[in-house]
Amino acid sequence: xxxxxxxxxxxxxxxxxxELRSKEIISSVLLxxxxxxxxxxxxxxxDHETMTQIAPGMLWVAFSFSGILSLNRAxxxxxxxxxxxxxxxxxxxxxxxxxxxxxxxxxFMLIVEAVVIPVCAMLFNVDVFNPMIIFITLLATIxxxxxxxxxxxxxxxxxxxEMVLPILFLPIIVPIIICAVSSSSAILxxxxxxxxxxxxxxxxxxxxxxxxxxxxxxxxxxxE
Amino acid sequence: xxxLGYLFAAYTIIWIGLAYLVWTAMRKQKANRKExxxxxxxxxxxx
Amino acid sequence: MRTKIALALGGVLxxxxxxxxxxxxxxxxxxxxxxxxxxxxxxxxxxxxxxxxVTFGFSIAYLKTRNPKYDFIAESSARIGIVFTTxxxxxxxxxxxxxxxxWWTWDARLTSSFVxxxxxxxxxxxxxxxxxxxxxxxxxxxxxxxxxxxVPIVAISIQLAPxxxxxxxxxxxxLHGTMLATLLISIFAMFVVYFLFVFLQYDNCKDAYEIAQLxxxxxxxxx
Numbered sequence: 296x297x298x299x300x301x302x303x304x305x306x307x308x309x310x311x312x313x314e315l316r317s318k319e320i321i322s323s324v325l326l327x328x329x330x331x332x333x334x335x336x337x338x339x340x341x342d343h344e345t346m347t348q349i350a351p352g353m354l355w356v357a358f359s360f361s362g363i364l365s366l367n368r369a370x371x372x373x374x375x376x377x378x379x380x381x382x383x384x385x386x387x388x389x390x391x392x393x394x395x396x397x398x399x400x401x402x403f404m405l406i407v408e409a410v411v412i413p414v415c416a417m418l419f420n421v422d423v424f425n426p427m428i429i430f431i432t433l434l435a436t437i438x439x440x441x442x443x444x445x446x447x448x449x450x451x452x453x454x455x456x457e458m459v460l461p462i463l464f465l466p467i468i469v470p471i472i473i474c475a476v477s478s479s480s481a482i483l484x485x486x487x488x489x490x491x492x493x494x495x496x497x498x499x500x501x502x503x504x505x506x507x508x509x510x511x512x513x514x515x516x517x518x519e
Numbered sequence: 520x521x522x523l524g525y526l527f528a529a530y531t532i533i534w535i536g537l538a539y540l541v542w543t544a545m546r547k548q549k550a551n552r553k554e555x556x557x558x559x560x561x562x563x564x565x566x
Numbered sequence: 567m568r569t570k571i572a573l574a575l576g577g578v579l580x581x582x583x584x585x586x587x588x589x590x591x592x593x594x595x596x597x598x599x600x601x602x603x604x605x606x607x608x609x610x611x612x613x614x615x616x617x618x619x620v621t622f623g624f625s626i627a628y629l630k631t632r633n634p635k636y637d638f639i640a641e642s643s644a645r646i647g648i649v650f651t652t653x654x655x656x657x658x659x660x661x662x663x664x665x666x667x668x669w670w671t672w673d674a675r676l677t678s679s680f681v682x683x684x685x686x687x688x689x690x691x692x693x694x695x696x697x698x699x700x701x702x703x704x705x706x707x708x709x710x711x712x713x714x715x716x717v718p719i720v721a722i723s724i725q726l727a728p729x730x731x732x733x734x735x736x737x738x739x740x741l742h743g744t745m746l747a748t749l750l751i752s753i754f755a756m757f758v759v760y761f762l763f764v765f766l767q768y769d770n771c772k773d774a775y776e777i778a779q780l781x782x783x784x785x786x787x788x789x
Contacts, residue, residue, distance in 0.1 A: 445712070449705050453695045462688040463709060467716045469681050470723040497723050504715055512711060515629050515704055529603045529660040530584075533610070533653055537759055540649055544766035545569070551773035558780040565787050 299394070302387035306395025311402060313372060320368050321406060328361040328411045332418060343420065350421040351428070351479035355472050357411050358432075358439070362404060363461050366443040369400055370451040379517065389514035393444065397506075401440045408432055427482045427491075434495065435475040438502040442467050445509035448516045467505075474498045572762040579755035586748040600664050607657045609753040610650050611679070613760050617647030618686065618714050620764075625710030628703055634775060637703035640710050641693070642767030644686050646760055651683040678721040685713040699778070 314321055335353045339345070373379040382392060412432070416424040443464055450459035475498065478491035587605045624640035627633075658676065659669045670676065689709045696702040 442712070445708070449692075449708060452701065453692065453705070454697065455695050459692050459695060462691060463685075466681050466684040466688060467712060469677075470716065470719040473720075473723045494723075497719065501719055504719070505712075508712065508715060512629065512708055515708060518704075523599055525660050525664055526599050526602055529657045530606070532656050532660075533606055536649060536653055540646070541573070541759070541763055541766065544763060544770060547770050548766060548773070551770055551777065554777050555773060555780065558777065558784060562780065562784055562787070565784070 298387065299391050302385070302391035303394035303398060306382070306392060307398035307402070310369075310372075310396070310399035314403070320365060321403065324361045324365045324403075324407060325410055327364055328357045328407055329414055331357040331360055332411070332415055336418065346419045347421045347483050348480065350415060350419055350423050350483065351476045353419075354411065354415055354423060354432075354479070355476050357415075358404070358408065358436075359465065359468070359472065361407055361411075362439060362443060363464060365403055365407070366400060366440075366447045366464070367450070367457055367460050369396060369444060369447045374451055383517060389517060390510050392517070393510055393513040396444045396448075397441050400444055401436060404436050404440055405433075408436065422483060423479070425482065427488070428479050431475055431478050431482070431491070431495070431498070434498050434502065435471050438471050438498065438505050439468055441502070441506040441509055445513055445516060448513070452516075470501055471498060474501075569762065569766065572758060572765065576755065576758040576762055579751065579758055583748070583752045583755045586744075586751055591744050591748045600661055603657050603661045605748050605752045606756075607654065607661065608749060609756040610653045610657070612753060613756045614647050614650035614654055614679075614682075615717075617643045617650060617760060617764075618682065618717070621647065621710045622714035625707035628707045629711075634699075634703055635772070637706060638768050638771035638775075639764065641706060641771060642764045644689055644710065645767055646763045648683065648686050648690070650756075650760075651679060651686070654679050655683065674721055678717060681720045682713075682717045685709075685716060689713060699775075 332353060335356075339349065341349075370379070373382060383389075385392075412429065413424050416422065443460075446460055446463045446467075450456050450463070453459050474494040478494035478498075481490050481494075583605070587602050591602070591605070593599055593601070620643040621640045624636045624643070628636040628640060655676075658679075662671070663669050689706065692709060693702050693706050696705055
């Protein structure tokens with residue numbers, strides 16, 4: 296168990312260090328996420344009340360699209376120079392590799408969210424920078440990333456890499472998007488924890504199912 | 520309320536859909552079997 | 567021979583079902599004739615879930631055993647599952663237009679069927695992107711497993727919103743006797759169609775596999 300976590304943290308740390316050295320992906324993904332918000336502004340110029348209603352939706356469209364962009368890159372560094380073979384020959388379980396990759400991408404998504412949420416709050420003058428909404432977003436990001444990583448590992452081994460991830464990933468994360476958006480909207484409309492409890496339960500259920508099952512079958516994706 | 524038009528459309532779609540499906544599968548089967556035979560013959564010839 | 571028997575049985579059952587649906591069963595009081603779509607909509611829906619369930623089961627079996635035959639069954643079942651789902655969506659829309667006044671609403675069952683349809687279309691698109699056979703079976707199985715898990719969650723998450731879709735009423739307040747009989751016959755007819763197609767498609771997958779093997783052999787010998 297201890298080696299599992301050690302290995303997972305080492306892999307996550309490697310990914311983060313690699314990214315910190317170049318900052319290529321994080322900067323382009325952040326720019327892309329903010330650009331999504333800008334496009335939204337021009338697509339729906341509306342009064343404050345309407346903006347409050349659609350703000351959670353805008354956030355999750357921005358997260359999904361920028362998430363796809365970054366998840367697509369999650370396994371490309373491993374593909375170059377046969378790094379994947381090196382990683383697989385490590386004396387750790389495939390589960391640890393999956394866990395490590397998830398952790399890395401989770402932190403990556405947190406950075407994106409930490410920028411997009413306040414920017415959205417400022418640009419559209421809606422109260423999305425709110426502890427409850429941040430909590431919902433954190434909870435939803437777990438399932439989001441754990442689905443994304445297994446499909447990212449899968450898509451990197453197909454022709455037409457960039458096309459495969461979104462068509463698999465988007466339909467599967469529909470429940471996460473529904474629940475995160477509905478519960479955030481409820482909070483913005485003045486709801487309390489009681490009102491969104493059911494949505495949070497579904498998000499937790501999704502997180503549990505879509506973390507454990509990919510953890511179990513990840514070894515079938517990366518073998519060869 | 521009489522919606523026979525809609526009803527008729529629905530059943531036509533179902534029937535055409537299912538019949539087309541089975542038909543293409545059966546045609547494919549025939550084509551595949553033929554191809555296997557040709558390939559086997561060629562293999563025998565080469566031997 | 568097997569195919570012919572199934573074809574005959576399916577044909578007879580379909581005719582019986584049609585007679586039941588159009589002549590024997592009484593017209594439903596509030597919706598009128600359009601309600602007769604129900605006798606195909608429901609069996610097709612059950613069979614669609616059943617086919618994706620079979621895909622799920624055989625995907626697991628493939629990953630455990632690596633026997634390509636299991637993937638052939640999973641793939642064949644998903645293929646007819648997509649056709650059934652398309653039929654659910656189309657017949658549902660045709661029913662909704664006169665009853666609800668719109669072709670489509672984002673109701674729980676409609677949305678989950680639609681998402682299910684999208685997942686399995688992706689299943690086939692991704693398979694077509696993979697040229698290497700073993701990898702195609704393996705990745706197909708993974709999508710077959712994850713895709714099936716997502717369907718109930720979509721349904722539950724939208725269920726929280728009020729739904730206008732008629733509730734399943736077969737088990738609680740009971741369907742009129744002949745209505746139930748008609749429904750059961752239709753379900754059985756669809757079931758026969760399902761097995762007929764899966765057997766045919768399974769043979770086709772196996773034949774395609776054999777063709778690929780023969781071609782490889784031929785290439786090797788001609789060298």
